[in-house]
Structures are given as structure tokens and as C-alpha cells.
Amino acid sequence: MVQEYKSSDLDLFDKIDTSNPKDVFLKNKSKNQLMPDNHKSFNYSKKEILKFKNLEDSLTETKSRKEPQDFFNQIDIDDYSSFKNMYPHNINTNLNRKKLSVKRHVNEDGSYPSIDIHQNSKEKTEIFQGIYSEPKFLPGGDKYLLIEFGNVMNLELNFKAQGLSKLIEVANIKGIYETLPCFASMIVHYNPDDISYQDLVKELKLILQDMKENDDVVVTSRLFHFPTVYLDKWTKEAIEDYSTKIKQKQSDPEFIVELNNLDNVDHFVRVHSGTEYWVASLGFWPGLPFTMPLDPRCKLTAPKYNPPRTWTPKGTVGMGGSSTAIYPDRLPGGYQIFGRTPVPIWDPEKRFDVFKDSICLFRPGDRIKFNPCSYEEFEMIEKKIEDQSYKYDLIEDQKFSINKYKKWLKGLDYKKKF
Structure with a gap:
């Protein structure tokens, strides 16, 4: 049905005279009376007029600046x-x-860095180095504090974030509710009535100093084995649907193969499944893990979709930048997708014992091993999940030493081909 204007509406528009400020206060036709004239005159002091002039000049200067160069x-x-x-x-x-x-x-989360070309040379140098010599403390509203360790995604920075999170828990600082470590930063949720922002920064700097003196950080870590169908029919359907309805694109596994100079998709499967993945953080959906490969020889990289997909199958395994994730549910997404696991990673109903403490399976510091499986094994596990007889394949609470991991890295044979 086409909406038509009533004659009264057209009369109303005709009576607006924007050249006369008083006519902006329109007549109310239903009451047939003029609304109160609130357009009063004010006398401003010279000091106030000067402030308005400075504000106007600063806005004009901002508009005249050149846009940052791409x-x-x-x-x-x-x-x-x-x-x-x-x-x-x-x-x-x-x-x-x-x-x-x-x-x-390309950032290792698949996004692109925002660089301000007006920064001085010292700041630019720090940007491309990636790791800050000293952490940065930034307020996040009145109840949050953000600590940045650098502006690149790597395991070294995440180890720092997780190590600090553990020490904060041990310190039992009054007023801190929780911490959330991420790839290169962490956020602290606190009560400003119990501890001020300035005092909290001082406390955290003392803990960071202790971390420097104690070189090794040991993190409690669980290892989960996840059966995964690589190059599966479900993600293939999602990719084909995207190519048909949104934007034509190459198959995701083939795209990753070309970007990383692998031999073929089978080579990709061997490389991707050849290592354990470190859970660095959780988001953007409850339980969704952002992970990094612990073996640097298995590190692959690919940009995100642009624009993103409108749907992704539940249990999909995908990669954006150098981060691998599992989709907990049928969700929109932008990671390159190439596999699917039948194992639930979040359970609001807590049907399995592993969810007794949280509806989310993973926590930062856990590890995931993707084990290629067949469609038959996938369907068998699905049936066990339906009747709640499935047992999660995990090794509980191991100790992960950052120093031992670094020593292990030094002994790797980088000529090895998976």
C-alpha cells in the first residue's frame, strides 16, 4: 500500500518558514494554538564568546586536515x-x-591496523616493533582498566597477560571483580568505591615488577582433543551460499593453500592439525575460543571475509589472521572456514559434567588438538551427544611452563615439512 499525504500534512509543510526563527515553533493544528516561544535572547560575556570562537576554530582546523594515507x-x-x-x-x-x-x-586476528600518520617518529617506531617496553594503562570507563602489552598478536604477549591475570588472583586486591586476558592486552574489572584508578595502577605495576624478576610463568592448562572433519560438506555449503548470494569467492581451503604456499588442501590439513592450539581469549560469542598454534611451523595466515557471512554452521572450525576459532552455534562470521567438529563447546543446560562450573567449555590457557576424523565418526559422536553418553577427551590441569616452552622452540627443526 502506497502512503499518501493528507492535505493537512501538506498545509503544515507549507507554513514552515525557516528564515524566521519564530516560525520554526510550528502551530499545533489539533489544539489550534501557537507553541511557546522559547527562542529567547541571551547576553554572553566576552570570555564566553572567546571560548566559542576557539571551539569554532578548532573544529574548522579538524575538517581541513588531510585524511590518513592508506x-x-x-x-x-x-x-x-x-x-x-x-x-x-x-x-x-x-x-x-x-x-x-x-x-x-594484516593483524593476526585478520583485521587491518589503524595507523595515524601524524604521530611522531618515536611512536611510529614503537608501532612497528609491536611489543611495548612498558605496558600501557588506559581507563575504560569508571569500572574498567585496560592494560596493553603491545599492538601485535603473539603468544609472548598473551603469556604476559595470562601470567598477570594469575598473579592478580593470588594478590587478592580488594575491589577487583575479575580479569580478562586477551592476545596482547587484558582488562581489569574493579569497584572504584573500593580502590581508585590511580591506586589500582600502582598495585598492578608492583605485580608486573615481580613478573620481571621471576622470569618463568607457570599456567594451569587443560588439553582437549577435538575430532574434526576437515574439508567438510557443511562449510562447503556455507561458502557456496555466500558466493551465490553475497560475493563470489574462491573455496576457503584453496584460498588458504595459495596464500601460504602449500602444496594442496591435504597439505593444509596436515599443517593445521599438526600442533596444539593455545586458547588466548574467549569471545565474540559465549564460549568461542580465539587460539594460536603452539608450533610456529604450523602458523598459517589468511584475511577475514569482506563482507562477512550471514551464517556459519555450528561447530565450524575457521581461521582469521593467524587465529583459529570454533563457532559455538550457527552464527554470522568472517573467518575462512574449512572444518567442523560435533563436540559442543558451550552448553547453557550443563548436560555434561565438564560444564559444571561454566556454560563455556574453554578458559584462557587451555589447549586444543584438532584430530581429523571421518563422517562416520562425526555421526557416531553426534548420537552420543544426543543421548548424553559422550565423554570429553581431555587431560585435566597440566602445568604449562613458559620458560620450558621457549626452550622447546629453540630446539625445533624449521626445515621439517608436515
Whole structure:
């Protein structure tokens, strides 16, 4: 049905005279009376007029500034053939490319960095180094404090965040409700009535000093084994639906193979499933783990969808940047997808004992091992989940030493091909 204007509406529009401020206060036709004239005159002091003038000048100056320069455009993202050789499995430092490598400018969560070209050279140097010499403390409203350890995603920074979170719990500082470690930062939720922002920063700096003196951090970690159908029919359907309805794109596994200079999709499966994955943080949906490979030889990288998908199958395994995630439910998403697991990672009904303390399966510091499985095994596990007889394959509460992990890294054979 087409909406038509009533004649009274048209009369109303005709009677508006914006050149006369008093006519902006329209007549109320139902009451047939003029609304009160609130357009009163005010006398401002010279000091107030000067403040208005300075504000006007600052706004004019902001508008006249040039927009920050882009490091790359969308064509560079879509035409990845010029930068795919920069990925870990075929690094050649002598390559001479006309285009900038997108890997250099893609965050490991699959997003792109925001660089302010007006910053001074010292700040720019720090940006590209990635790890801050001293953590940054930033207020997050009146009840949260954000601590940044750097502006890149890597395990070293996440170890710091998780180590600090553990020590804060041990310190039992009055007023702190909880901490949430992430890849390169952590947020502290506190009660400002019990402890001020300034006092909280002082307490945290003392704990960080203790962390420096005690080089090793030991984190309690559980290891989960997840049966996973790689190159599955469900994610293939989601990719084809996206290509048909939203934007034509290459198959996600093939896209990852090309970006990382792997031999084929089978090689990709061997590399991706060849290591344990460290749960760095949880989000954007309850229980969704953001993970990083513990073996750097298995580190793969790929950008997110642009625009994202409208749906992703429950239990999908996907990758954005260098982070692998499991989708807890049927959700929108932007990670490149390539596998599916039947094992629930969040359970609001707490049907299984592993969820007795939380509806979310994982916690930061856990590890996940993706084990390739067949469709038959997938269906068998699904039936066990339906009748609640499934037993989670996990090793409870191991001690993960950061120092021992670093020593293990030094002994790796980087020539090994999975």
C-alpha cells in the first residue's frame, strides 16, 4: 500500500518558514494554538564568546586536515598473487615486489591496523616493533582498566597477560571483580568505591615488577582433543551460499593453500592439525575460543571475509589472521572456514559434567588438538551427544611452563615439512 499525504500534512509543510526563527515553533493544528516561544535572547560575556570562537576554530582546523594515507587499497587485497610469497612456508627476503605485502599490514586476528600518520617518529617506531617496553594503562570507563602489552598478536604477549591475570588472583586486591586476558592486552574489572584508578595502577605495576624478576610463568592448562572433519560438506555449503548470494569467492581451503604456499588442501590439513592450539581469549560469542598454534611451523595466515557471512554452521572450525576459532552455534562470521567438529563447546543446560562450573567449555590457557576424523565418526559422536553418553577427551590441569616452552622452540627443526 502506497502512503499518501493528507492535505493537512501538506498545509503544515507549507507554513514552515525557516528564515524566521519564530516560525520554526510550528502551530499545533489539533489544539489550534501557537507553541511557546522559547527562542529567547541571551547576553554572553566576552570570555564566553572567546571560548566559542576557539571551539569554532578548532573544529574548522579538524575538517581541513588531510585524511590518513592508506597503505594499500581493496585491489591489493583481492589480487593476492603479488604478496602470497611472503607467507611462512615460502619466505624469500630477496623478493622485489612493487606492491606492499598485505601480511605486513594484516593483524593476526585478520583485521587491518589503524595507523595515524601524524604521530611522531618515536611512536611510529614503537608501532612497528609491536611489543611495548612498558605496558600501557588506559581507563575504560569508571569500572574498567585496560592494560596493553603491545599492538601485535603473539603468544609472548598473551603469556604476559595470562601470567598477570594469575598473579592478580593470588594478590587478592580488594575491589577487583575479575580479569580478562586477551592476545596482547587484558582488562581489569574493579569497584572504584573500593580502590581508585590511580591506586589500582600502582598495585598492578608492583605485580608486573615481580613478573620481571621471576622470569618463568607457570599456567594451569587443560588439553582437549577435538575430532574434526576437515574439508567438510557443511562449510562447503556455507561458502557456496555466500558466493551465490553475497560475493563470489574462491573455496576457503584453496584460498588458504595459495596464500601460504602449500602444496594442496591435504597439505593444509596436515599443517593445521599438526600442533596444539593455545586458547588466548574467549569471545565474540559465549564460549568461542580465539587460539594460536603452539608450533610456529604450523602458523598459517589468511584475511577475514569482506563482507562477512550471514551464517556459519555450528561447530565450524575457521581461521582469521593467524587465529583459529570454533563457532559455538550457527552464527554470522568472517573467518575462512574449512572444518567442523560435533563436540559442543558451550552448553547453557550443563548436560555434561565438564560444564559444571561454566556454560563455556574453554578458559584462557587451555589447549586444543584438532584430530581429523571421518563422517562416520562425526555421526557416531553426534548420537552420543544426543543421548548424553559422550565423554570429553581431555587431560585435566597440566602445568604449562613458559620458560620450558621457549626452550622447546629453540630446539625445533624449521626445515621439517608436515
